Amino acid sequence: MQRLPLSRAPRAVLLALVGLLALPACSDDEEGTGTPDAGNTIPDAGTRTDAGTDAGTDAGTDAGTDAGTTTAWPQDFSCEGKPQQTLTFNANQVQELQDAVNSLAACTTIQLGAGTFQFDNALTIRANGITVVGAGKGAQGEGTGGSASTVLDFSDAAGNTNGIDVSDAKLFTVRDVALWNAKKDALRIENSSNILVQRIRTEWAVENNESNGKYGIYPVKSSYVIIEDSEAYNAADAGIYVGQTRYAIVRRNIAKKNVAGIEIENTKFAYVQGNIAQDNTAGLVVFDLPGNPIRGTDVLVTGNTITGNNRNNFASVSASSSTVSQVPAGTGTFILASRRVEFVGNTWGDNNTVDIAVLSGLAIEPDLTLWSAGFFNFASSDVYIHGNTFQEGSGDMVDNGHPDAERRPLGALVGAVYQYGAAAAGVSLVEHLLWDGIDPAPRNESLLNPVNICFTGNTLPATTKAAIVDLDLQAVSGHLLSASPNVAAAWGETRRFTQGAAPFNCSGFSPKLALP
Amino acid sequence: MRKPYSYGLGLAAVLLTAAMASCSGGEDPPPPGVDAGSNGTEDSGTLPVDSGTPDAGVDAGVDSGTPDAGDDAGTPDAGPGLPDGSVVIPTSLADLGLFTGSPATGGLQPVQGNIPYELTTPLFSDYALKFRTLYIPPGKTAAYRANDLLDLPVGTLITKTFSFPADLREPEKNVRVIETRVLVRQPGGWEAYPYFWNAEQTAATLAVGGRVVRDIELIDEAGVTRKFDYLVPSKNQCSMCHHVLDSSQNQVLLPIGVKARYLNRDYVYGGQPANQLQYLADLGKLTGLPASNVPRAPDAFNPAEAELGLRARTYLDINCAHCHRENATAGDTSRMFLDLDSTATLNLNMGVCKRPGSAGSGVGGEFDIVPGDHSVSILWYRLHTEESGKMMPQIGRALRHDQGSSLIADWIDSMPARSCK
16 A cells, blocks of 8 residues: 555655756657568468458547558568478477477477377477477367367476476467466567467466466567467466567457456557457556566557456465556556557456556556666556447446455555445446546646547447546545545545546547557 | 655656657667666675776677687697587587596596586585586687686586485485586587486486486485475576577577686695686686786685675575676566676665566565565565475576575675665
8 A cells, every 4th residue: 555655756866867857868769660560471370461350440540450461570580591390299209309499400390299298397499480389279278188289288397487488589480289387487488589479378277376377478578479369368477468579469369367368568569459358357458567678659459358357366365566466356458657559449348447547657666766777667648549349347346346455555545435436426337447647747737638548439338427537546545545544535536537528539649659 | 635746856757757758759768877887886795806897797708609719720629529619519428528437436537627616606506516627628728807707718618517415414425416517618609518317327418308307305404304306407498597698689608607706716636725716727728817806706605704795695696697687688677686796786786675577476575675674575585485486596496595595584684674665
């Protein structure tokens, strides 16, 4: 709880901020302009031509939804004209597989037969032009490979290891396999480029298990990444987590039963389309973490279904500082410390806490010094939500009715305020869009929408009155956390807006998104 | 209404916001201070004698691949070598020609020219006993560097043999040798190879895929029986620890321990104790060794050698800083720089009152280091826990190092207590 109100910044921070102003304000962005806007040239991605066609069709203004389809991404490695070979392994040849993987020539395809591969260590890949392909990802719950599925089972692997662990690999493809019970991350890809993750499944056997591995599909510090037609279940952190990456396409995936379904973190130029995020604690989130030097921007979220994300948060049982453990159950989407994010053609509904929350990074980390690495990227701004469908059933039971002020303070605060609102003002549902009102810090009450959140042309339930709430988190928490809490005063700090009300009826931001 | 900001901050933030707004769509300007090399940090833990040497550490190995051979062409190299100095990696360790005998015959002995050494503070690996050797090809030399890895020539072989005695209190008895790891300086850079010893202890065979040795039993120094699975890392896993990112953000493999500060101690050669660095210099294998002011990392567990803070930082340096430094993966992500050379702000980048961005589940606290209280400090928790997914380092241990855990706990507890916000 004590972390919610912005702390008084130490003098050093003031000095740092003032000092910053003396720096050259901007540097050229070699990536933001003239970006190669598109898909992938990884062999046989196959289905890419239909990307985006079903997204955002009701929007009219959905520039960019058919991005990711035409032009080739740059590649700093190619297998064209190089010797290529295929190595085939069956489930009883795991040691041979491990030996081969550690002596790989570039441009090798590792063909895995159907069945269950029992690993005692990670499958670690450090070469270029590698493809890992199995017989199929099988169905949810399958921990044993069948005649048309390949399950890589890490149940008995050495502690602290990932499943498939890729690092420093250019042009890497993995497809048609399931990764089962990894000790840490199921598929971790780091510092790599031109990545295709296609038709894989990452899963842990036991639901709601804190000691499950953290991430299902986790490309990090990479570039030109495609994750498509894949599934992620039961991760104790995030099912699909694109982190610190430039140019990512995440499409047609299913993320269920994770703490967070899909996360886009500190990532520039991401296209998130046609995914299903259901039955997670939080469905789909876009955020920057403090202390990371990559400043996330330009994220298009389109054609996704983000409904029924009401799984109790199982990220931790003890005090923890992980961001995800602080998320209240029932969060459809949150945007935190993010900018230039566009949502079009998505569906939300039945998310018990809220469909979308737009939050400042200061809500989780008030110490500005910790945001210095990303040039003080705590603020959220330029969030354009249009042409989406909001179904019923959201915002009616914050954090599933089990607030925890210590572990999930935001949920506890919102829950307390709305409990009062329901009784005193007849506002029983949290509005579809909740803005914490923090940015740009410090708050100026006379500016209703200083960070340019646009919410227009969305289909709302017939019962919807207000669609947007400016929660004024600082003021609300100030009233609720004072020595003599005053919930009526806290409620009085909140302001509601209907869809179409100025100034949230704006039409986006410019320039338009620079997309993959 | 509550007014949470001081006026000064408000003004600064407004100005900052204005400055940021003008950068809309722009790439991030470099964060201030990140590349500051030498601007007067409170790096009180640095070694006392390393003054004057610029930018240690991070550029090590970037010059790998520079062919520094050539003039020694006719020198008969021991071991299997190619004309360009490349070492052919044999299937059998014996074929490297670095050792005679075997554990089964009562001892694995390095051949002449394959020089054993020890570190002042070694990296912990499940209490394994480690036997290290350094082989520099005939006619070639290593160059001294004050804070960096020794500059070792192409053809250099570094070996480390891991073994477990049944009882750590009697380390000479009932020893099982598990693996010998070999680092090779090839013309294109360093490479790492694990050799796995057979059950008979007669031969070690290349095992690039790694191995898991189940159910090793060990009685520790306190008489407690420990049972665990030991992981022989695969070749590709070696780079999880032995790496640094070069200027193109590609991983470059590097040794860890062969730095002057860890080599600056005695070893008994042929019954005579000698300083290891001096011994190398006397053999003509090391050039540029200064007559004085050679840095020395203390034995982290000998209070007579250094004060607690330096010993703790030394332990973190050898155990953590191969990743937790600038230009290495974990340092990049966590912004924790635990190397002794770090010029970053001591307090924050060592983790004092620093909240991790994403620490994962149940890591014992909210901040990396809470001064005065190790029990809620994530840094300590990470190296104390034996839980998969939570423990550090990422690879290389299944067991807790009780001594190391205590050292870091004592260090954190010795810091003037204050609460973090």
